[in-house]
Amino acid sequence: MTQGYCALVLHAHLPFVRHPEYETFLEERWLFEAITETYLPLVRVLMRIAEEHVPCRLTVSLSPPLLAMLQDRLLQDRYLAHLDRLIELCAREQERTRDDGHLHALAVMYAGMFQDARRLFADVWGRDLVRAFKMLYEAGVVELATTTATHALLPLAVHQPCMVALQIKAGIACFEKVFGFQPQGIWLPECGYYPGLERLLRDAGIRYFITEAHGLLHANPTPVCGVHAPLFTPAGVAAFARDQACTREVWSAREGFPGDPDYREFYRDIGHDLDFQYIKPYIADDVRVDTGIKYYRITGPTPHKELYYPEAALHKAAQHAEVFLQRRVSHIQFLARDAAVAPLIVAPFDAELFGHWWFEGPQWLDFFIRKAAYDQNTLLLTTLSDYLDRHPVHQTGMPATSSWGAQGYFEVWLNEKNQWIYPCLEGCIERMKKLLARYAARKLSKLEHRALNQALRELLLAQSSDWPFIIHTGTATGYAERRVKDHVARFHALADGLEHHRLDRDKLQALEYLDAFFPDVDFYALMRSCHTS
Template structure:
């Protein structure tokens, strides 16, 4: 019996305004985005290239949200990222002078500077600034399976009674993938595993073959699958379902026992960006800019010496990453071995491990840990697979009715509708009602009205993003998230009022179109009621 394991990385990114007037204001958010490029996307591509050079064939699933693809393809963003690396190294040079008497710190600083130089070389010379093409090339080679998803990260259970809204999100994501990659993926990624009964009909209607759900969605179903989470099942309309590994996140990121707490790893909470005078952080930060991380972090997580950290050692951290990778793989080997013994005459058993780019970005050694994991899986009796390759018997799979579930909170997404962020819902749902009405009232309009309606559709999709609610709940750039949400709702309201009064400021319309320059193909009619 084959024991299979699939790895899927969900990239996570909302649209960030980056016109000349917005760059300075949004610098902390852009910094976070660029860290995702440096800590996740470029290392992943580099790792796959190295595996190819070694003749090792690995398989990794990847979810690239349409908004992220739009940002990565933007010339202005590409220029800003290169400049950002240069500005970080300017700070690094200042740090070399400031710490010249400490040989250990000098080595750490030099290592970070060299890393930034290498990343810039990868970005500009190896991948010609076109990371989307690099990912597409790896998909053609068979190293990556690209999964589709919604236009923005909408939480399906919040819109159970609004089928047109969910349908529009699925359709916009599908259209994006067709525009960007030239094909329709087989797998669909449910944002934050937010499943609500009936979603399977909309997903399957757009040609997807399978999706991933939280393990609780299967285990709490009225009829629990006979093979639990270790074998795909299907819904009534034969959309295949895979369950995520429920222990994966805790094994890595649990606050007490997760791998990331190992003393050897870099302390991500200690960064000179929050400790030095702003004058010492130029040109990366301006005096009137909110502080953010610079990447120059000198301490590990070893608090055994009088409660203070020790110096960070990359060699020690990578050794720890290899050790933790071995533990991670061994646990999955044991789990799948026990599952195979209980599965009877099953042709295979399977486990799906999913990772969020935001979590990986915040763990400096994550890219090295993932490389070790893939190597150790290939050395074990497990097989690396894509989920799409396990669907030969899709229409013979066991049928179930999945339960409501989510990958947030305690499994029900309650943190997306808390006392901190619940105020957002009344605005976004009212806008949802209005866009459906507008798309039916103006089915064949052209010119200025079409531009207005398309802008309104885009602004609504931005406001629907669950990431804004999470940022507010977690107090992670909450002020930015609140402003971003209000800007989108205000823009949508202006669109609605302008269509009602039959007047519009073309200057305002052009300005907002330039600021929110994603999805140039947008057609507001995707929100119309399906006949």
């Protein structure tokens, strides 16, 4: 008998990286790696689940930047060229390792993986992975959710409600442009919430969002059910909270499953291990990068690593799926003893954890879904909207300001390394307000409308939470800093042209091509609706 529920939520997001001005660009590999290691494997797992009618429901949130890149013809072409280079490298690796039995077997494995990725992407899905997610939605396996337009951390714009509203409405508009319907749920970037945000979500037609655990635990009043039931905000939007114990088991490389010695070692890659001249033809900009060909397993905490054995790793993934399930079953049974409503465990993750960071993650997910469907009857895998349909009455309260970042608030995105970003953004927002006021009372020319729309596109792209995060972590600092500064400079160049009636049609067209983020969405019309509401 079902005593409770578990809601898996996978948030798929990458920053918008597209550089047509270069023949190849290093940071475009972020998308290519995620397609090969995460999105294609997840689609494969979930398609099998759908085809075999395994009882399962889960939520996938797809960010507008990711959707835009997945549908971009230039990036699709470059992804296939990327795969072709890796397939050629694998052929050389098979030759290089031909006298080393197990290493050769691993080289063969990677050759098959990249060839299969090419077949799936080009032949099975016709380059259109978005169609795959549509089919999973239509099959009833996946509920699709959205996030804000460019993954802006909304609490850091609390004093600019018009801009927060634009991020929300534009995120929904991009989702509707792709999928043709309004999403019920939204993933708040970085699970960032502040009191009052729920009113903007309600006005945009959103039914629920996810917050960090302390967002509910510190709510006013304190929720009777803690994090194991939603809290209805005063605006009527439901707030669900992350179960930290549950997610720590899957997320943490130190405490959780991904750190098991038998799993593949992420940080040992032939792009760094082998001779540079050998690797050079297969990388960009003469910079050592990961190729995705990794021959070693985690082994232990020391630099010493032993060869990876896929069969042993697969066996561990099955074991860990069983352990994870039994812990959730026990937790639900404990919670159900005194619960006034069927308890819910919310397990949200970055989708890229599965496959990219944790190579065996998609296999673990497959095992867990099947075991949950067939090996027990205590909990049911569900979506957050399905849970609200089944259990529409819950406590009302106001969640607390929170995020899922370090220390639970916003210091990752606002500190001495990246604080310079926000005055730049503030200057753009204030200038945009003046432009809105200036053009509100008169009919725009087509060129003016395009320029205002592109100026907003540049401002939205500058607001991505990815840029301050990258600067904070120090991984690709120069690139992140340049992206913010470039978008801000492009915004001001367009604003100058609008204010002085000197718009350059050719330069505008060049920017529209360079930063072609949802070219068919009228961000200016959305901003006006936010400004007047």
